[in-house]
Amino acid sequence: MKIAIIGGGPxxxxxxxxxxxxxxxxxxxxxxxxxxxxxxxxxxxxxxxxLDNFEKYDPPSYRRITQEFAYxxxxxxxxxxxxxxxxxNGFCGCSRRTLLLILQERAxxxxxxxxxxxxxxxxxxxxxxxxxxxxxxxxxxxxDKYIDHFNPQIDLRSNKFAWMGSTRPLDAFxxxxxxxxxxxxxxxxxxxxxxxxxxxxxxxxxxFLRAGLDGLNEQQSADRMAEIFGWFLDGHPLxxxxxxxxxxxxxxxxxxxxxxMVLLGDAKATAHFSIGSGTKLAMEDAIALADAMxxxxxxxxxxxxxxxxxxxxxxxxxxxxxxxLVWFEHVDRFWDFDPVQFAFGVMTRAKAITYDNLxxxxxxxxxxxxxxxxxxxxxxxxxxxxxxxxxxMFQPLKLREMEVSNRAVVSPMCxxxxxxxxxxxxxxxxxxxxxxxxxxxxxxEMTCVGRDARITPGCxxxxxxxxxxAWTRIVDFVHTNSSAKICLQLxxxxxxxxxxxxxxxMDRPLEQGGxxxxxxxxLPYFPDSQVPRExxxxxxxxxxxxxxxxxxxxxxCGFDMLELHCAHGYLLASFISPLTNARSDEYGGSLGNRxxxxxxxxxxxxxxxxxxxxxxxxxxxxxxxxxxxxxxxAVAVARAFGEAGVDLVDVxxxxxxxxxxxxxxxxxxxPFSDQVRNEARVATMCVGNITTADxxxxxLAAGRADLVALGRPHLVDPSFTMxxxxxYGADIACPPQYMPGKEQIFRNSVRDRQDFxxxxxKGKPKTRAELKAEATKPLAAE
Ligand SMILES: Cc1cc2nc3c(=O)[nH]c(=O)nc-3n(C[C@H](O)[C@H](O)[C@H](O)COP(=O)(O)OP(=O)(O)OC[C@H]3O[C@@H](n4cnc5c(N)ncnc54)[C@H](O)[C@@H]3O)c2cc1C
Ligand SMILES: Cc1cc2nc3c(=O)[nH]c(=O)nc-3n(C[C@H](O)[C@H](O)[C@H](O)COP(=O)(O)O)c2cc1C
Numbered sequence: 001m002k003i004a005i006i007g008g009g010p011x012x013x014x015x016x017x018x019x020x021x022x023x024x025x026x027x028x029x030x031x032x033x034x035x036x037x038x039x040x041x042x043x044x045x046x047x048x049x050x051l052d053n054f055e056k057y058d059p060p061s062y063r064r065i066t067q068e069f070a071y072x073x074x075x076x077x078x079x080x081x082x083x084x085x086x087x088x089n090g091f092c093g094c095s096r097r098t099l100l101l102i103l104q105e106r107a108x109x110x111x112x113x114x115x116x117x118x119x120x121x122x123x124x125x126x127x128x129x130x131x132x133x134x135x136x137x138x139x140x141x142x143x144d145k146y147i148d149h150f151n152p153q154i155d156l157r158s159n160k161f162a163w164m165g166s167t168r169p170l171d172a173f174x175x176x177x178x179x180x181x182x183x184x185x186x187x188x189x190x191x192x193x194x195x196x197x198x199x200x201x202x203x204x205x206x207x208f209l210r211a212g213l214d215g216l217n218e219q220q221s222a223d224r225m226a227e228i229f230g231w232f233l234d235g236h237p238l239x240x241x242x243x244x245x246x247x248x249x250x251x252x253x254x255x256x257x258x259x260x261m262v263l264l265g266d267a268k269a270t271a272h273f274s275i276g277s278g279t280k281l282a283m284e285d286a287i288a289l290a291d292a293m294x295x296x297x298x299x300x301x302x303x304x305x306x307x308x309x310x311x312x313x314x315x316x317x318x319x320x321x322x323x324x325l326v327w328f329e330h331v332d333r334f335w336d337f338d339p340v341q342f343a344f345g346v347m348t349r350a351k352a353i354t355y356d357n358l359x360x361x362x363x364x365x366x367x368x369x370x371x372x373x374x375x376x377x378x379x380x381x382x383x384x385x386x387x388x389x390x391x392x393m394f395q396p397l398k399l400r401e402m403e404v405s406n407r408a409v410v411s412p413m414c415x416x417x418x419x420x421x422x423x424x425x426x427x428x429x430x431x432x433x434x435x436x437x438x439x440x441x442x443x444x445e446m447t448c449v450g451r452d453a454r455i456t457p458g459c460x461x462x463x464x465x466x467x468x469x470a471w472t473r474i475v476d477f478v479h480t481n482s483s484a485k486i487c488l489q490l491x492x493x494x495x496x497x498x499x500x501x502x503x504x505x506m507d508r509p510l511e512q513g514g515x516x517x518x519x520x521x522x523l524p525y526f527p528d529s530q531v532p533r534e535x536x537x538x539x540x541x542x543x544x545x546x547x548x549x550x551x552x553x554x555x556x557c558g559f560d561m562l563e564l565h566c567a568h569g570y571l572l573a574s575f576i577s578p579l580t581n582a583r584s585d586e587y588g589g590s591l592g593n594r595x596x597x598x599x600x601x602x603x604x605x606x607x608x609x610x611x612x613x614x615x616x617x618x619x620x621x622x623x624x625x626x627x628x629x630x631x632x633x634a635v636a637v638a639r640a641f642g643e644a645g646v647d648l649v650d651v652x653x654x655x656x657x658x659x660x661x662x663x664x665x666x667x668x669x670x671p672f673s674d675q676v677r678n679e680a681r682v683a684t685m686c687v688g689n690i691t692t693a694d695x696x697x698x699x700l701a702a703g704r705a706d707l708v709a710l711g712r713p714h715l716v717d718p719s720f721t722m723x724x725x726x727x728y729g730a731d732i733a734c735p736p737q738y739m740p741g742k743e744q745i746f747r748n749s750v751r752d753r754q755d756f757x758x759x760x761x762k763g764k765p766k767t768r769a770e771l772k773a774e775a776t777k778p779l780a781a782e
Contacts, residue, residue, distance in 0.1 A: 001023055001026040002130050003027070003133065004131070005028065006123070006132070006135060007136035007137055007265075008030045008104070008114060011264040011265025011285055013030060015133050015135065015286035016114075017107050017110060018057060018058065018290035019293060021110060022294055030113070031120045032115065032116050034116065039096055039100055042095065042192065042198040043070075043095055043198040045091055045279075048768055050280045051066065057290070060106060060109075064105075066768070068099075069092040069193075070190075071093075072093070072171060072173060073087045073090060074171065075172060075175070076172040077342070078176040078232070081339075084343035084365060085362075086358060086365055089767070090769060092769075093192030094193065098193070099279070121141070130260060130299055131293075134267050150253045150256070153254065155250040155252075161200055161202040162243045162246070164238045164240055165198060167196065168189075168234060169197065172190075173188075173190045174189045175189075175346055176229060176232055177342075178228055178229065180207075183203065184331055185225075187200070187201055187229055199225075199229075202328060204332070208245065221245065222239075249270060250321075251269055253268050253269060262289065264285045264286060269281070271317050272324060275317070277321065281317060292305040319663075319665065320351065323351065323671065327346075333675070333678035338372045338375075341701065341702070341703055344358075348701075351667065354698045355392075355698040355701055367389075370389040371389050373700070382396050390730040393408055393697050393708070393728070399648055399683070400614040402560050402612075402613060403485075405483050405733065406438070408441075409441045410443060411711035412489040412618070415430060415460075416501040418458055418460040420451075421451065421462075421464070421467050422466050423471060423474060427460070428477060432474070433718040434484075434714055435484035435486070436718070437714075438722035438733070438734070439721045440707075441484060441561070441707065442486045444471075444559075445459070445460055446489050447488060448491060449550040452516065453491070453497065453546065453571070458501050462490070463549065468557055475557050475558040482735065487559065490550050490554070490564060494518060494519045495519035495523065495530075495574060496569055498510050507525060516533060517532040519574045519580065520571075520574040520587065521581055523580060525658065534583070540597060544600060544604050547564070547605055548608045555608075562605065562609050563615070564616075567652045568656070569655050575587060575596075578627060579656055581594050591636055595637060599640060602645075615646055615647055616647060616648035616649065619638070621634035621652070621673075621676060623656040623660060624654045625656065631671075631672055631676075634651070634672060634675065636680075638684075642680060646682065647683065648683045649682050649685070651676050651685065652688065653672060666695070667688065669687060670686045670690070673699075677703070677705060677706070684707075686704065686707075687709035690709075690713075693720075693723075696708045696724070722742065722745070726748075726749035727749050727752075727753060729746070729750070
């Protein structure tokens, strides 16, 4: 077999090694345009898990690599004169040059031919090769040559960054967030060998210009960075090597394989440097390719296996990298945070590290985070304990005069079980049991303001006395038997009305017994849905009046809070999204115009709703569709409602149009809550695939939301909050009838938690940094 590899970076060289081991008879040649030791960059970084992989696939190169490595366990965050350190991270650094020399030597040892100073410009010269590996890096000539086939999506990010080096020793992966007269600068730094560290500097485009960096050459910009970070560099110089400032390109190639050619490493996909995964991805691509070649019957099949088997893992890492880079791009959102909360945000920015996870590794740090959170709560007038603060989830919150005793919320969920809009016994048990289960705040399902405002025939309503009496019974039960507060969500289905019950066909039009629908514009949801009537002014006045009347009835029922549903493509949302609003009057066009009617309704309700009681609005912070609402629009929407007197923005997403492309995942809507909260400066509630109390605490402690709603988890576990309270040892109200159960779970949780932590700690293998520290520790004096 003949294999031609274009590019002698980590991907190309490691692929050559693994393939040659597998097929000693194969003729494998690496073509590299540079000289052998002519490399850019400084250090590279690997996690312990990546090194485990290297050990498994090629022990000789693994041993040489790890002999050269610098290990560290801690992450240190420097911000506004403070430093916070967290251990247990298990990372290693190595010089990129040394890594390449080791891989070159190992490849040669196995019989791979490496041709340096060989710039390949046409793959036709490899016509007799069975496999051509395109490992030619981020600016891949061959990816671009077949651009229509590989179809790379290149997203050039807004921040500017430059790689530099230093002789400054570091004992932790170090983040420095530095205020300057021009704006914020960030340094990501780590040591990779004795006396050498990598320094990546990053800043936003405006700060870059204000600091005059665009006019400076490499050395001058290094001097500017040395001035800014001089206090930390401690007299050590900054080193340069092709240290130009650039914008990071997030590359996602839609195809990785063409005939017998395959893309590997940066050529195929990149991951932002803030998660330190570029070289890891490149070398793990080589592993995946070698695995596929080992087991497939021919090259074609192997390349298909490689592409299909590896894509999900690469996309997962890219997603984590995206979340992380967005955090760094928007660091100004958190600039006025308490430093410990800021550091917690840095640690937990990419989902992998959480509140519980940090509690095991760095209990003192988490205690500090809890104390800072408790202090914020105390500053709002609550007498909370600062010596032994409870976890953020169990800290109270006040909205106007309403106090909730904890931050866990039952998200609004239609039960589709009402008769003519009247909630029945099912609803009493449903809401009642969730209130008893400990949630601080319960939202009702979308309760419709008129018969024609319903989504389905099973939706609850609040337009007549019978419905009002039924809701009063539920509200009374909640108030009498729990400390939960209850919020009435009012809505109008708009063009998504007159549809079937969820379990009979979600959003599908009713075949019989339907009613006329209205919307901002006459656009059906499905092609075969009813075409809604465009609302005229008379319809607007009538519906507004219905909202106000329902709000007044809600007050009579005794609800503590009111939410206006402006999300998920329903009537008011249909005004806000440009995808569903095609009007040419003053209610269509600009965002300001599109918001006009929803704000009018909100203001009328606000005027009718008691001043001491809070109101929220639920929004879809993105339509997940081209041309639709984006996170930036959501900030503007939140600001507008904020000015109109909203107390909380309930940040959901999507469900506006049929062809939306949401990106699901754990806590997938939380970044929008983060953006809205910290840019519009309004209180927010987040929701969406949040399933554990650990996630709730992580979100709250990092300042990404003020309340956290859980929908589906509450469907199967009404006592979600009670269980979490027992786990975290936070006291919580419980009806006397259930006290024995509460006492038991609180008692058992102490032991269960101890067992769990012991198991986690015992089960966790020692990091290489810990092993090294143990091996080099001087013997204790007798
Ligand atoms: C300036 C810079 C500095 C960096 N510094 C660091 C760092 O300090 N630490 C870190 O972890 N990551 C660093 N990175 C990222 C890291 O280099 C990559 O993520 C990683 O090297 C990807 O490996 P690769 O093998 O896919 O590509 P590369 O390492 O880029 O290797 C591609 C190779 O292909 C060769 N090549 C390209 N075209 C041809 C051709 N037509 N013919 C022959 N040869 C060709 C190139 O010369 C290069 O050697 C840096 C990136 C850049 C751009
Ligand atoms: C059965 C069901 C009914 C729902 N009904 C409503 C509703 O009436 N009003 C609303 O705003 N959201 C509604 N939602 C959306 C939820 O409030 C929540 O935003 C969504 O389920 C995501 O949260 P989760 O992942 O915790 O379930 C509903 C969700 C479910 C599962």
